[in-house]
Amino acid sequence: MNKVIVEEFEGPFTELSGYSALSHWAFEHLSSESVILQFLVHSFCDDWYEQYDKRKDVEALLALPPAFVARVMRRYSENGKMMKERLRLYERGETGRIKKKKDCCYLEHESEEEKKSCSSHSLHMQYDKERDYGYFD
Ligand SMILES: [Zn+2]
Numbered sequence: 001m002n003k004v005i006v007e008e009f010e011g012p013f014t015e016l017s018g019y020s021a022l023s024h025w026a027f028e029h030l031s032s033e034s035v036i037l038q039f040l041v042h043s044f045c046d047d048w049y050e051q052y053d054k055r056k057d058v059e060a061l062l063a064l065p066p067a068f069v070a071r072v073m074r075r076y077s078e079n080g081k082m083m084k085e086r087l088r089l090y091e092r093g094e095t096g097r098i099k100k101k102k103d104c105c106y107l108e109h110e111s112e113e114e115k116k117s118c119s120s121h122s123l124h125m126q127y128d129k130e131r132d133y134g135y136f137d
Helices: 004-006 016-029 035-047 054-061 065-091 110-117
Strands: 126-128 134-136
Touching: 016 035, 016 065, 016 110, 035 065, 035 134, 065 134
Parallel strands: none
Antiparallel strands: 126 134
């Protein structure tokens, strides 16, 4: 199922209300360790264009699940620090030291063996229970 969700939600989106409904369902029904929850957070942070919000989107934004919002805050913090570091290296002329952002694998693998043989060459999530957040490093 998560492959369908990942493919369906790739790219920019402008209808927050529909996205919000999916997030509510996912955060209510899926395990906190599910990579799908982290995928929803990443796609929200990467692909949502707040300037296109309509009235119903503003209401949907205010009603997002608190666990989702907390993860979004962590993700924006991660992205902000990464961009700050990239800017610092760019300003110093050390562009060769700027790390390329690695892709994340959002598939739910059945076992560690399957994960190791994953052909995506992407990073896999490590769930941090204390922070209720999935790290990909
Ligand atoms: Zn994988």
